[in-house]
Amino acid sequence: MTLKKTLQFGLVIFLVWFIAFRPDAAARVARGIGALIAQLGTGFGDFFTRVVS
DSSP states (O other), X not given: OOXXXXXXXXXXXXXXXXXXXXXXXXXXXHHHHHHHXXXXXXXXXXXXXXXXX
8 A cells, every 4th residue: 555545544534533523623624614715715706806897
């Protein structure tokens, strides 16, 4: 098994453990990632709107 596959396997196991044993913390992380993606989208949208107009 290569290092990349080993790290991917370890990440999947960690994610399953994190969600199973720390669901509240996992939900907070997911909400934070979603908020970050929304802010990035808003920022890019505002930027391109101002560039075009």
